[in-house]
Amino acid sequence: MYTVLAGGVGASRFLQGLAAAVPQREITVISNTGDDLDFAGLHVSPDTDIVIYALAGAVNPETGWGLAGDTFAVVEALERFGYPRWFNLGDRDLAMSLHRTRLLREGWPMHxxxxxxxxxxxxxxRLLPMSDDPVRTLIEGPEGELPFQEYMVRLRTEVEVRGFRFAGAEAARPAPGVLEAIREARAVILAPSNPFVSIGPILAVPGIREALAGTRARRAAVSPIIAGQVVKGPAAKMLASLGHEVSALGVARLYRGLIDLFVLDTADAGLAPEVEALGMRALVTETLMTTPERKRALAAAVLAALEAAP
Amino acid sequence: MYTVLAGGVGASRFLQGLAAAVPQREITVISNTGDDLDFAGLHVSPDTDIVIYALAGAVNPETGWGLAGDTFAVVEALERFGYPRWFNLGDRDLAMSLHRTRLLREGWPMHxxxxxxxxxxxxxxRLLPMSDDPVRTLIEGPEGELPFQEYMVRLRTEVEVRGFRFAGAEAARPAPGVLEAIREARAVILAPSNPFVSIGPILAVPGIREALAGTRARRAAVSPIIAGQVVKGPAAKMLASLGHEVSALGVARLYRGLIDLFVLDTADAGLAPEVEALGMRALVTETLMTTPERKRALAAAVLAALEAAP
Incomplete structure (x- = not known):
């Protein structure tokens, strides 16, 4: 059994590769719900839905989120009632949030x-939200705290990030099955997601970081940073503004003590010795997931390296 | 001030004519909420929305309900989650219900x-729902009670109607302003709507029938039946299955004691003496509202006949 801690786009691409390498039923995904939001009274879970759409082969390949071929009639019609247009939820995507919201109101827990x-x-x-309890990622900027989607979508990350707060995390409990999935897995993989706002909220739920630190499973993380740049999202900017090295090594340092294997791109092969000096092995391989073959090959390489561990 | 008791399609067409004859701000609409329903967790108010769309010039002219040019991506996508496809709520129409539902959850009253x-x-x-409290029209059929939209949309009225129940009506209070709008109007008009399931639920809210019976306003009703047939909806079928005469006269009898003037089509001119024998005046005029001119002319004729009363 393989357990993956997952954010949005990068994680979903890695999971596509993993699901091509091993049967889906051997995979447990622990999904970030820190960027969930309320939109027009709907409970939207962007990271969870990205993972579902990607694994179902329905994700919009251009954006990496939302559904291929979706339309935007509802959000356009909502403008009349004063709703902001910046949160661009597609119609079929919205149907998913409508169903989720209805189930929530009927008392179903998130998992x-x-x-x-x-x-x-x-x-x-097996898809598990990190918690059934609400945790909300807040971005600390020069003018105060911003909900994650405002930072990410409305302001297009054009804000200096000074820190994070995961509101609600202290009181949140891991969703049923989350701790077991980390403790009892053959391997636990931190997907190539933003370490601060994708993996960070998951690790902020009390008990999850400890389970990862103490598990006997083999543990790996895949760098979301390649040659000092990020494929998608604000991870590189955040590393810089928070004073970290903007490189795979900077990410590896954040995961010190939590992983046994760090996966970095061939473009960053030169960083491998410094990564290994942190007390983890380094796997240097192609990590750019531009085709189904590359996705599968990356997952297979990570699994092989984990199996090959002493 | 003119107050109109209104159901869906027929009422909305009459209101288009009235709004062409007098300024909108002189019109109060008391809307039937008996056929409101929950769809995928959304509070949908079909009759209220038909009136809004018609008066805004945005209604689908072919169906008489919904928005012109609307799409159906959300209801199609909801099928995946087990929602029935028969309730054909358009995407832009759904946006309205989404906003309404959000406001309801925030504690706003329906009015x-x-x-x-x-x-x-x-x-x-001025658009007033008949009540802020839930009232649900149930159709009594051979196999028990059916929610109104199931009877109307799913079963396309292919059920023998044996009676009605307006669940919640006994405990419902008229929405603020409803009784005053009936008592203090210059004229109150019962739109050419179904007397049982459009006007009936409004009159079932305690106090409304009494206000109508006792008002000093001049009161009219427009027949939804022309030459024994209904333009839209199951009114003719219901008259028949409940043992009433399937004609404008059959409708006039239902409104005995509540109106001073009954408006029937030129095709039904021969019924005028029997209508007048019920203790109300009869206005015979063109009532088929096929064009904007005919709609306006009907409204103007009704107002003129009310003004001409002794």
Whole structure:
């Protein structure tokens, strides 16, 4: 059994590769819900839905989020009632949030809802939100705190990040099955996601970091940074503004003590000795997931390296 | 001031004519909420929305309900999650229900929501739901009770109707302003709507029938039946299955004691003496509202006949 801690786009691409390398039913995904939001009274879970759409082969390949071929009639019509247009939720995407919201109102916990949505899309992975309790990622900027989607979508990350707060995390409990999935897995993989706002909220739920630090599973992380740049999202900017080295090594340092293997791109092969000096092995391989073959090859390489561990 | 008791399609066409004959701000609409329903967790108010769309010039002219040019991506996408496809809510139409549902959850009463939605569509009529409290029209058929939309949309009225129940009506209070709008109007008009399931639920809210019976306003009703047939909806079928005469006269009898003037089509001129024998005047005029001119002319004729009363 393989457990993956997952954010949005990068994680979903890695999971596509993993699901091509091993049967879906051997995969447990622990999904970030820190960037969930309320939009027009709907509970939207962007990272969870990206993972579902990607594994169902339905994700918009251009954006990496949302559904291929989706339309935007509802969000356009909502403008009349004063709703902001910046959160660009597609119509079919919105149907998913409508169903989720209805189930929430009926009292379903988030982990049952995630399982129901994954099932409706024909998935066989086990999809667990990090917590059934609300945790909200807030970005600390020069003018105060911003909800994550405002920072990410409305302001297009054009804000200096000074820190983060995961509101609600202290009181949140891991969703049922999360700690077991980390403790009892054959391998736990931190997907190539933003270490601060994708993996960070998951590790902020009390008990999850400890389970990862103490598990006997083999543990790996894949760098979201290649040659000092990020494929998608604000990870590089955040590393810089928070005073970290903007490189795979900078990410590896954040995961010190939590992983046994760090996966970095061939472009960063020169960093491998410094990574290994942190007390983890380094796997240097192609990490740019531009094709199904590359995705599968990356997952297979990570699994092989984990198996090959002493 | 003119107050109109209104159901869906027929009422909305009459209101288009009335709004062409007098300024919108002189019109109060009391809207049937008996066929409101929950769809995928959304509070949908079909009759109220038909009135808004018609007065805003945005209604689908072919169906008489929904928005012209609307799409159906959300309801199609909801099928994956097990939602029935028969309730064909358009995407832009759904946006309205999304906003309404959000305001309801925030604690807004229905009459404030109706006013907000009418304002968002640029209307100047005063739009009042009959009650802020839930009233649900149930159709008594051979196999028990059916929610109104199941009877109307899913079963396409292919059920023998044996009676009605307006669940919640006994405990419902008229929305603020409803009784005053009936008592203090210059004229009260019962739109050419179904007397059982459009006007009936409104009159079932305690106090409304009494206000109508006792008002000093001049009162009219427009027959939804022309030459024994209904333009739209199941009114003719219901008259028949409940043992009433399937004619304008059959409708006039239902309104005995509640109106001073009954408006029937030129095709039914021969029924005028029997209508007048019920203790109300009869106005015979063209009632088929096929064009804007005919709609305006009907409204003007009704107002003129009310003004001409002794």
């Amino acid at each position: 049952r809802i995630a399982a129901e949505l994954a099932r409706a899309w024909g998935l066989e992975v | 404030r929501i109706a006013a907000e939605l009418a304002r968002a569509w640029g209307l100047e009529v």
